[in-house]
């Protein structure tokens with residue numbers, strides 16, 4: 123058995139904003155002016171040193187470097203390459219402030235666009251390129267961090283976004299000619315990467331890791347040619363470090379031969395999301411390469427079955443020059459330390475592995491390869507028994523839930539025909555172009571404080587409930603005054619649209635410190651779905667019923683859909699996602715039935731993450747959409763035809779899922795649209811979408827108050843595309859991050875815009 127000693131046990135990246143979110147506090151203090159740049163840099167250096175120390179103490183053989191970021195690693199790459207759009211350099215700010223301006227914008231200068239990092243919950247900043255872009259290399263960050271680690275006695279492997287993915291993740295700037303493609307910049311970009319690699323070699327860097335996650339998506343022949351051109355050229359450089367090209371979040375598939383034949387030294391493969399299919403096909407080209415096998419899940423939180431992980435590596439052993447072991451992707455996507463979760467029941471906690479625990483797993487696996495499986499028999503046995511205890515635990519199974527789902531299997535739950543429901547729902551008495559909001563109202567500091575005081579038992583239930591009721595009442599009265607048609611209770615009791623439900627469902631636990639970076643200084647704390655999900659008691663009924671009791675206008679009940687519940691959680695890996703989604707759906711179904719019984723006639727089930735979980739490869743999409751739609755229908759088809767079902771989605775680009783959205787069989791959908799100037803309407807126009815739709819006319823992500831005229835214009839466009847009969851009028855998303863002094867005038871204008879259109883129509 124040939125095993126690698128050059129890379130050995132490693133990870134592709136590590137969490138970077140600190141176990142106590144130190145970087146968040148430092149960066150935000152810098153932004154608010156309470157610390158200066160020197161202080162910020164000092165804290166960042168300490169954090170980096172701690173990170174390298176932690177990986178070294180974890181006994182990894184080699185340690186990734188340059189994984190630190192003040193905000194985002196794609197932004198760092200653009201910065202390193204000098205791809206700074208003039209609207210930022212023209213501000214004349216100090217370099218660090220220019221960098222932050224690109225991330226966050228300035229008064230009149232919009233930030234770079236932020237978008238999702240593949241199918242994760244991390245968001246990156248989209249570089250803007252054009253034919254006029256000229257790259258100028260600034261190696262301060264990668265070289266500086268390499269030197270810092272060396273001073274600490276640690277020789278790191280700098281991690282840098284690869285040239286092909288950098289271009290594929292970028293977009294043409296507004297001035298670029300139609301049809302111009304960032305890949306046109308490959309040649310000049312490679313000149314810059316040549317310099318970079320030469321500089322790193324001169325610095326003494328032995329290995330560089332070039333990340334090419336875009337290769338796990340479907341790529342055109344031209345793009346694959348770019349891969350060959352890129353690594354053919356970088357690999358032929360005279361003076362350079364050894365090159366490890368890392369792919370993750372799936373299999374490189376057809377891109378693999380392009381990497382295998384390239385003159386590079388290593389390829390990292392994600393063996394968690396996919397089996398190493400295709401590796402055999404290119405085996406002869408792997409004979410001189412190190413394959414870094416990502417067998418420890420970098421995106422989920424369960425302890426690894428080391429035995430199974432080793433078995434995945436076996437087929438590689440005869441094919442690759444040598445094999446090193448790693449996480450399937452950067453550990454950026456998991457929290458730091460499961461041992462810190464002292465509030466989680468010890469049985470469940472024993473099943474968990476966060477970043478720190480994953481290091482240990484990888485080291486054991488590498489030892490099994492190097493010294494033979496017997497050398498780590500105890501560790502492998504212990505891991506095996508933890509996994510067996512988890513899978514055999516009675517806490518994973520709820521017979522009643524399983525029986526109910528089995529009873530439903532085969533029957534496709536559905537409601538009466540859409541047309542029939544429409545006439546039933548006339549009893550709601552809504553005008554044409556009904557106005558509504560997406561659910562949440564501004565969360566004032568008092569409300570947030572009350573919630574956290576109640577959670578930490580500083581406030582009694584009675585006081586908590588009475589303040590919440592007062593808040594709901596004031597939100598209802600406000601909506602009546604503004605003249606909205608379908609009201610909401612405002613969601614003051616919810617910290618987060620997923621966590622709120624997770625805390626009330628069996629089969630879920632919440633973490634105390636399990637933060638992962640979402641973007642910049644923002645973290646999220648995804649709850650952990652470990653077992654069969656069930657609903658011990660109603661979750662939202664009391665608040666919604668109370669809200670409805672205050673008004674004659676219809677109040678919308680407000681739930682989070684099954685796909686979003688999974689997308690924003692860590693989810694059990696012992697059964698298909700579809701099954702887990704159905705269990706969540708069943709709990710939601712019971713909730714909708716209870717809401718109807720309590721007198722609610724409109725219910726919204728949010729699915730903002732439906733698009734987000736869409737598989738990266740086309741071949742996997744249809745089956746995903748099938749189960750996603752089925753779970754939504756299971757959740758929403760238990761109510762009478764007279765109950766109007768709404769859903770809401772908010773992350774652009776709906777064109778490729780419109781047919782699936784139609785199949786969700788809702789009565790009304792609200793969509794984010796105002797940022798794209800109603801671009802979504804082009805997708806709907808000419809599609810077979812028949813439901814009522816509220817394209818957002820008020821961009822809630824901006825503090826700006828849109829005028830009546832602006833919103834009227836957007837509505838005119840919308841009437842043109844879908845007609846007035848099925849048009850709703852609403853903001854883009856929930857209002858919880860806004861302030862009342864923006865929201866009240868904006869909603870007044872929104873209602874006036876709807877009235878103006880009704881006036882034209884009649």
Ligand code: GLN
Nearest residue numbers: 560561562728730856857
């Ligand atoms: N009902 C939620 C709210 O208004 C929806 C949030 C979302 O779409 N992300 O806050």
Ligand code: ZN
Nearest residue numbers: 730772855856
């Ligand atoms: Zn939204």
